[in-house]
Amino acid sequence: MSSEVFTILGSLDWSDIGLATLETLAMVGGSLLFTVILGLPLGVILFLTGPRQPLAHAQIYAVLSLLVNLLRSTPFVILLIVLIPFTVALIGTSIGVPGAIPPLVIGATPFFARLVENVLREVDRGIIEASQAMGATLPQIVFGALLPETFPGLLAAVTVTAITLVSYAAMSGVIGGGGLGDLAIRFGYQRFQTDVMVITVAVLLLLVQVLQVFGDRLVLRFSHK
Amino acid sequence: MIDIEHVSKHYVVDGIAVPALSDVSLRVEQGEVFGIIGVSGAGKSTLVRTLNLLERPDSGRVLVDGSDITLFSKTQLRSYRRKTGMIFQHFNLIGAKTVAENVRFPLKLTGEYTTAEIEQRVDELLELVELSGHRDKYPAQLSGGQKQRVGIARALANRPKLLLCDEATSALDPQTTQSILHLLLDINRRFGLTIVLITHEMDVIRAVCDRVAVLDQGVLVEQGRVAEVLLHPQHALTRALVQESCPQGESAKISARLNLPGPLLRLTFLGAITHQPVLQRIAAAFALGFNIIEGVIGHIKETPYGQITVQVIGAVPDLARLEAAFGEHSVRCELVQP
Numbered sequence: 106m107s108s109e110v111f112t113i114l115g116s117l118d119w120s121d122i123g124l125a126t127l128e129t130l131a132m133v134g135g136s137l138l139f140t141v142i143l144g145l146p147l148g149v150i151l152f153l154t155g156p157r158q159p160l161a162h163a164q165i166y167a168v169l170s171l172l173v174n175l176l177r178s179t180p181f182v183i184l185l186i187v188l189i190p191f192t193v194a195l196i197g198t199s200i201g202v203p204g205a206i207p208p209l210v211i212g213a214t215p216f217f218a219r220l221v222e223n224v225l226r227e228v229d230r231g232i233i234e235a236s237q238a239m240g241a242t243l244p245q246i247v248f249g250a251l252l253p254e255t256f257p258g259l260l261a262a263v264t265v266t267a268i269t270l271v272s273y274a275a276m277s278g279v280i281g282g283g284g285l286g287d288l289a290i291r292f293g294y295q296r297f298q299t300d301v302m303v304i305t306v307a308v309l310l311l312l313v314q315v316l317q318v319f320g321d322r323l324v325l326r327f328s329h330k
Numbered sequence: 331m332i333d334i335e336h337v338s339k340h341y342v343v344d345g346i347a348v349p350a351l352s353d354v355s356l357r358v359e360q361g362e363v364f365g366i367i368g369v370s371g372a373g374k375s376t377l378v379r380t381l382n383l384l385e386r387p388d389s390g391r392v393l394v395d396g397s398d399i400t401l402f403s404k405t406q407l408r409s410y411r412r413k414t415g416m417i418f419q420h421f422n423l424i425g426a427k428t429v430a431e432n433v434r435f436p437l438k439l440t441g442e443y444t445t446a447e448i449e450q451r452v453d454e455l456l457e458l459v460e461l462s463g464h465r466d467k468y469p470a471q472l473s474g475g476q477k478q479r480v481g482i483a484r485a486l487a488n489r490p491k492l493l494l495c496d497e498a499t500s501a502l503d504p505q506t507t508q509s510i511l512h513l514l515l516d517i518n519r520r521f522g523l524t525i526v527l528i529t530h531e532m533d534v535i536r537a538v539c540d541r542v543a544v545l546d547q548g549v550l551v552e553q554g555r556v557a558e559v560l561l562h563p564q565h566a567l568t569r570a571l572v573q574e575s576c577p578q579g580e581s582a583k584i585s586a587r588l589n590l591p592g593p594l595l596r597l598t599f600l601g602a603i604t605h606q607p608v609l610q611r612i613a614a615a616f617a618l619g620f621n622i623i624e625g626v627i628g629h630i631k632e633t634p635y636g637q638i639t640v641q642v643i644g645a646v647p648d649l650a651r652l653e654a655a656f657g658e659h660s661v662r663c664e665l666v667q668p
């Protein structure tokens with residue numbers, strides 16, 4: 106039994122798997138960076154223009170909210186395919202690690218923005234009021250009070266988003282995105298190499314697990330409740 | 331210093347207009363501690379929040395040192411707010427910032443101070459509120475009283491001329507309440523800071539306020555010097571609030587129960603006279619006895635006062651003469667029951 110497992114593992118091309126793992130990490134890391142850069146301001150604006158908030162604006166909020174919901178309700182696979190021309194126009198290719206990043210960012214940004222909005226909503230109104238009473242400007246309230254106060258919650262949102270990106274990145278293998286998903290499709294599915302499939306899933310699981318534990322640690326480290 | 335003129339404010343709840351303040355006018359003098367009292371929902375918070383425009387009145391004017399703050403531009407309002415401290419029932423500290431960082435926050439907002447100046451001011455303020463040893467703790471690690479002290483230090487950071495207190499002691503136990511009230515009084519005296527505080531407890535008014543206004547369902551029903559309002563409440567609500575803090579005025583019931591003969595007098599002492607044997611002198615002069623039925627002796631802010639109800643025993647003289655005799659000692663005498 107155990108020797109059988111060994112032969113299966115022995116027949117695998119470990120360098121392929123290593124490379125695919127690195128590609129997945131690059132896809133997740135690169136898209137996470139842009140997702141946070143775009144999603145954080147979007148989430149803050151969603152929050153600020155929401156009902157009873159400092160910049161409350163029903164129309165702007167409704168439009169942003171609809172846009173976010175539209176992107177979130179589109180299945181990611183569809184988004185991947187629909188965005189191919191856009192990706193090509195933007196960076197010249199739609200395959201490999203670079204080609205996977207734009208759809209990943211566009212898929213994850215609305216998700217992250219909504220998480221940010223929810224985290225900000227959890228802040229006690231009194232904190233905003235106290236800042237207003239001190240004569241703080243809106244940027245001072247956001248950067249001096251809201252973001253520091255929600256930092257642990259935002260870290261948790263980044264963790265959840267990173268994990269979502271791991272599965273999105275694997276899915277982007279469908280359109281030749283590279284990484285572990287690509288490996289699973291090409292070898293595991295098209296060539297019926299079940300062992301590759303199993304190893305791929307195991308590596309993805311490990312990745313998710315590490316992200317979660319690391320994220321939880323960070324949240325705890327910065328939480329002062 | 332502050333003139334609130336004909337201020338009204340309503341909220342819309344489920345499409346229905348709910349009045350919160352109806353034509354409120356009052357004046358707060360420079361350097362005084364002004365209290366606003368009322369039951370829950372009376373509009374106290376709404377009123378105090380019009381003083382820094384956290385709530386904007388629908389109509390009326392809010393004059394501070396002669397200028398109507400409702401007409402301020404955004405920039406003017408910000409600089410006015412920086413000179414107006416506010417403390418809250420639930421402290422509203424930033425949980426992710428340490429004590430020192432919370433106090434530093436309003437100082438950094440102005441962009442007027444150097445880092446060294448800010449640090450010096452933070453030290454000063456923490457010293458003032460006796461929290462120097464807790465500067466690197468987070469709010470979650472402090473007691474309620476300590477949190478409110480941070481709130482006070484933060485509110486005083488930019489050397490305000492006016493301090494607004496929205497139920498600043500309502501979340502604290504009686505002992506902590508006393509220490510916070512002492513701190514506020516101390517600040518009022520040392521810095522000549524004008525304080526407007528709202529509360530639903532007459533004890534708070536009695537302990538620190540110079541003048542008081544009573545708010546009932548958005549309407550100002552009574553205002554005046556604390557001693558006057560406390561000892562001679564006019565409005566039914568004021569009487570109820572006074573009763574709550576020190577039950578009194580049961581005399582009529584007591585006399586009925588004991589079937590007491592003779593007139594009942596209510597005597598009010600205010601100031602140094604409280605500690606003089608007035609009752610004994612008058613008893614001697616008129617050859618009368620006084621039977622004390624009930625009463626309180628205490629302090630309004632730092633002024634001693636007493637209010638007792640006595641049964642007159644013996645041949646009752648002309649009541650007008652008796653009243654005049656008490657009057658000579660500056661003791662107010664009212665007939666409760668002939």
Ligand SMILES: Nc1ncnc2c1ncn2[C@@H]1O[C@H](COP(=O)(O)OP(=O)(O)OP(=O)(O)O)[C@@H](O)[C@H]1O
Nearest residue numbers: 341342343350368369370371372373374375376377
């Ligand atoms: N943001 C708001 N939206 C709608 N109604 C409000 C709002 N704030 C206050 N009210 C209403 O206005 C009235 C006055 O409220 P306010 O908070 O000023 O009372 P308060 O005297 O401070 O009461 P409490 O002692 O409970 O704090 C109440 O009827 C309250 O329900």
Ligand SMILES: [Mg+2]
Nearest residue numbers: 374375376497
């Ligand atoms: Mg209130």
